[in-house]
Amino acid sequence: MSRSLRVDRKFIKTVKLALKRHGFPNQEAFAKKIEMARSTVVNFLNGKPVDFANFVQICDKLGLDWKDIATELSDEPYQPDSGDSSFYVDRPPTESNCYQAIVKSGALLRIKAPQQMGKTWLMRRVLSYAEKQGYETVTLSFELADNTVFTDLEKFSQWFCAAVGQELGLPNQLNSSWADILACNYNTTNYFQTYLLANRASPLVLALDNVDIVFEYREIAIDFCRLLRNWHDQANRGDRYSDIWQKLRLVIVHATEVYGGLDINSSPLAGVGVVVDLPEFNSEQVKDLAKRCELTCNNSHIEKLMSLVGGHPYLVQLAIERMKLQGVTLDRILETAHTEAGIYSxxxxxxxxxxxxxxxxxxxxxxxxxxxxxxxxxxxxxxxxxxxxxxxxxxxxxxxxxxxxxxxxxxxxxxx
Missing domain, CATH: 1.10.10 (Arc Repressor Mutant, subunit A)
Structure with a gap:
């Protein structure tokens, strides 16, 4: 793997929002806080090459998984089967179950887990598999929507339609397609049915990432989830529009921390589609990851690390990366893990x-x-x-x- 990485173009806005979300007024304040050259931070935030160790450290400070946003120093966009795929650890039968689900007409696949369990990484694997089947894929992260988008259902619905169209390279036709007298979900469905999905030769896999952001806006979430449910149902109705909706395959990715503030008796997407709960790594998978990172770990090392963090993918990976890239000893990681000086602070x-x-x-x-x-x-x-x-x-x-x-x-x- 390259000694340097850069932020993938489609995640530039994500990293800049992360900077604001963590309370840093500007790049200089962040650089000073993490004791790093301002030029390095500027390069990172603008998608320019950054030393591998610095890239990982910045991501850690911003609460980002570096593997989710990184791309190698080539002109090709990041793909999960190239470059960084060497760090992906399969968790059978999770991947094969996803692959089987996504090829079914009108599929809806819901990948859910707490933060930093590898949801986005798995999503990319599924999209890569879909592309190999000849499907077109589009990824839309709700982190790209401004806060104002979530203040009004009509504004949210039109943003959603326009954003998907933009990713498909289609001009915005909302002015001629949106009827104010009709409901937002009806307008959105009609826009997809008569324009975005019309005359498609191959299936479209639409991956919606960070959907938990939508869940935080209850009124919008209820209607949006009803919309997705309806699309999934339409593919199976056998009416004159079913053929169109069978071409749409949905991948919905969301963190579950947001459940802390939700009524669990009215979960927005309960009972719909194929649900994927990401498991932890087992000991063999931790050994596999260490090997892929070219880190020598014996069974005793693996046992000590897992006795502290279990098989939590992010916690395991962070320890392995620090040992490999910065020479931090396992004993030091274990000793300081629960303190503010530890790598998990x-x-x-x-x-x-x-x-x-x-x-x-x-x-x-x-x-x-x-x-x-x-x-x-x-x-x-x-x-x-x-x-x-x-x-x-x-x-x-x-x-x-x-x-x-x-x-x-x-x-x-x-x-x-």
Whole structure:
């Protein structure tokens, strides 16, 4: 792999939004905070080459997975089967199940998991497979929508139609196609049916990433999810429009942390399509990843690392990257892991911030981490903590997801 990486063009806006989201007023303030040359930060934010180690460090500080946004130094766009695919670890039968689902007419595939479990990475694998079948693919991330887009359903619907059309290279026809007297979902469906999907020779796979952002706007989320459900259903109705909708295959990707603030009895996409829950790595997969990164790890090293973080893909990968690229010893990682000086500090602070948004969940999670034995929680709280990626469930028994979480949150929540 190249010694340098750059941000893929389609993720430039994503990284700039991440900078603002983390409270940095400008590039200079961020560069000073992470003790890095301003020129390096500027290059990163503008899609110019950055040293591999610096690229990984910046992504870590911004809460981004470097593999999701990176591209090699070539003119070709990033593809999961080239370059960085050497770092992708298969989690059978997850991939094969996705491949089988996406080739079915009118497919709807929903990839869901907590942050940093590899959802976007898997999405790209599915799109790569679809392209090999001769399908056209389009990816649309809702991180690209400004906040104003989510203030009004009509504005959101028109942005969605225009953005997909733009990705397909089709001119905007909304002015002549949108009828104010009709509902937004009707207009959106008509726009796809009579224009974006009309006369297609091959199926279109539309991948919608970061859909959890939509979930945060309840009124829009309800109508948008009804729209997607309806499209999926139309493909199976056997009416005069079914042939058109059978050509559309949907891949919906969303994090589950947002469930912390949702009514779980009215999940926006419950019961629709093929649901993919990403599992953790097992020990053989961790060994495989270390080998791909050309890091020598014996069974004892793997056992020590997994005793701390389990098989959490991001936590495992971050440790391997730091050992390989920066020469950090495993003992040092284990010793400082739960502290602000540890490599996981940003990840842990994000979880702490989420718990602070929902005090009742923070109180419930405190019960879990201060006890050495499994505890029984209110089923709703247990479900939400599990969706946030913080706990494991075994029947009605709840335990911290890993030792790292127990150590960090026992120290921070245990005194409250």
């Amino acid at each position: 940003n990840h842990l602070r994000e979880h702490l911030g989420n718990l602070e948004k929902y005090p009742e969940l923070g109180k419930a999670f405190r019960e879990v981490v201060v006890m050495d034995n499994p505890v029984e929680l209110n089923p709703v709280q247990a479900f939400k903590l599990h969706s946030m990626g913080l706990v494991n469930l075994a029947g009605n028994q709840v335990t911290p997801r890993c030792k790292l979480y127990r150590n960090y949150f026992r120290e921070r929540l245990g005194k409250k």
